[in-house]
Amino acid sequence: MKQRAVTVIGMGDDGCAGLTSRAANAVARAQVLVGGERHLAFFPQFTGERIPLKGGLGAALDRAAQLAEEHHVCVLASGDPLFFGVGPMIAKRLGTEHVEFLPAPSSIQWAFARTGIAWEDADIVSVHGRSIDGFVARLRRSTKVAVLTDAENTPARLAARLIEHGDGAWNAWVCERLSGPEERVRRFALADLAAEKDIDPLNVLLLVRSDEAWRTPPAIPYLHEDAFAKRMPKNGLITKREVRLLSLASLAIRPDAVVWDIGAGSGSVSIEAAMLAPRGAVYAIEVDPEGVAICRDNVRTHGTDNVHVIEGRAPEVLVGLPAPDAVFVGGSKGSMADIVIASLDALRPGGRLVVNAVTMENVAEAYAVLRARELDPDITLVQISRGVPLARYRRYEALNPIHIMAVEKT
Secondary structure: OOOEEEEEEEEEEOEEEEEEHHHHHHHHHHOOOEOHHHHHOOOOOOOOOEEOOOOOOHOOOOOOOOOOOOOEEEEEOOOOOOOOOHHHHHHHHHHHHHHHEEEEHHHHHHHHHHHHOOOOEEEEEEOOOOOOOHHHHOOOOOEEEEEEEEOOHHHHHHHHHHHHOOOEEEEEEEEEEOOOOOOEEEEEEEHHHHHOOOOOOEEEEEEEEEOOOOOOOOOOOOOOOHOOOOOOOOOOOOHHHHHHHHHHHOOOOOOEEEEEEEEEOOOHHHHHHHHHHHOEEEEEOOOOOOHHHHHHHHHOOOOOOEEEEEEEOHHHHHHHHOOOEEEEEEEOOOOOHHHHHHHHHHHHHHHHHHEEEHHHHHHHHHHHHHHHHHOOOOOEEEEEEEEEOOOOEEEEEEEOEEEEEEOOOO
């Protein structure tokens, strides 16, 4: 095989001692060494040009690409460079045909090896340099998780977030400075971990469910209204679960979707949408202060920390929100036409708009706007009756009829 101009070498915290002979030979023949200062320090005997990776990769990779035309270049990286590492950026910048990757065991592999936990069924989550929003939601269907943390999103902070959102039944292992002389592996109860201050920034967090009775949640949420805190019946309507199911199906929510729920009320639609989009984000829009407080309580209760509750009146409050893949309109406060127009304008191509309307006025207003946009909505009139007790018998009790109006933005 033809020797490539750039070799990307994965390393552990044990430095040169953990290199394979192939990786050591690549460094020995290199004329240029690129890497973080911690990695470069493992090779004090190197006499060629050193390019430290600091202040961004762009300039360092530009220099490496220039030198690679006439020199052999080695780039030093942590663990497996193609696993949450710099590998993809290097391959894109320099071209995969010019780059050879020599991976070392990743920090995730070392963590499971040190704890003796099998990991073929584990999920991997990274909050390293990323927002913590949605962390609990990502773990909702997991039994075993490895988490890449950073100095801000520490194991203690993550443990506290799990407890805050009612998902505290985990065993935790914090694995620090893996494969190096300062390696430390400790097991924690989640409550103890939330209070722990002495944790090295270079760590991997392992989480394993501690509740043996725990079962994976159903693929399709179908929560009864009683599962949500809500306002008094006289002013606190909540979308019934049968209607919620049909509305969510009409939204065609993907796991990474951005969803707007306008007129969120108690947040039932937002919460179930968030369960269907664990890697996405849901923006629950509610104008009533009491509804906002209840919605936030429900979000914490159901562990959907990828729901962002926004207090304000639509459509004005929609300005500046991330472009949605799906918009649900469950309440309008008399601004139905303006909300539908704003939602259609904001939707990404291929996005779905679903309007739930009780009154004929709202149905007519929404339909008129959609037809003016030359859209032909799917319209369903949903009439649900539930069986309820009547002395020794059961009878049907009718719920309010609901129009579900759905369109796709082409």
